[in-house]
Amino acid sequence: MRKFIKEWGPFTLLITAIVLLRLFIFIPVQVDGHSMDPTLAEGDRLIMVKTAKIQRFDIVVADETEDGQTKQVVKRVIGMPGDTIAYNNDVLTVNGEEVDEAYLDAYKEKFTQDKLQSTYSYSPLFQELAAQATAFTTDADGQANFTVQVPEGQYYLLGDDRIVSKDSREVGTFAESAIAGEVKFRFWPLSSIGFIS
Template sequence: MSEQNIKEKNSALEWIKPILIAIGIVLIIRMFLFEPYLVRGESMNPTLEDGERLFVNKTVKFIGEIEKGDIIIIDGENERYVKRVLGLPGDTLQAKNGILFINKKEVNEPYLKENEKDAAEAGQLLTDDFGPVEVPENEIFVMGDNRTNSLDSRNGLGLINKKRIIGKSEFVFFPFNEVGKTE
């Protein structure tokens, strides 16, 4: 092998190592830390809209706790769902006359104001009556913010086992005019 060929081979190896390391780091980050997610559907409108892209914090599965009000991504049989956590193990949820109660206390949900107005104009309640539903150990109760158009714990998804939680929504990164923390 000539000296020129050896230099070319070493040069190629110098490029391949950092590329492989970078790919490895990206895979580790995506598998264990953060993952992009594309919102599909209208169940979380107006908080999250169809087509928005957000980052999901996957560390919550390992080192964090899910709290009421968190927006999470759930692994379904054929698709993933984005929903808001409303009930934790031991909670009892019920809706009466459009008002959500957790453990017999009325819940203030300021993120629903726009949807409540739209439902009232349509002559309907945003949150139909349900319950009481008691949340067992290792399960959570979720609903979409667009309650009139959401498949959730009330009507099809049922209670969600904590093992099905992929992660917690942290912030929207696209479209750029919507960039910001999800709440």
């Protein structure tokens, strides 16, 4: 028995540690849809960390429930509990302070150029949504100027592709218990492998 433990003990511990990490801390997830373009693409495979502390602008995986069905979505944290979030023609203010969303710059520029018509050439529906939009970020009613008070214990989540993303603007805020974890690493496709900042 001692010989077995000596020979197989470290290997068994390693396998156990890997299984436990996989079950309870590092969870693989896949991006479904275009709501996080161009930051994350449909089909990207990611590693989510369950124990991460949530901060503004983190990309998280959350449980979204609609019509009794629950699915996991990948979105960005814009509003923290108790925040007052406002958009005024694509300018974000948080608690009265203007905040830059540099990760939106590429698509906001394309929206200014041709309302994303060439970017959305793969989807007539997306082209129609963009053509009707008055700004890159609007509320569920299409208003370019809107304010949201985030309740305590809730988070306001938006996709990076604001034209096509279904997020807190439509489904409401997300409870802390609905956030499964933070996206930390992309492992597929290999051409885009790396940490998510």
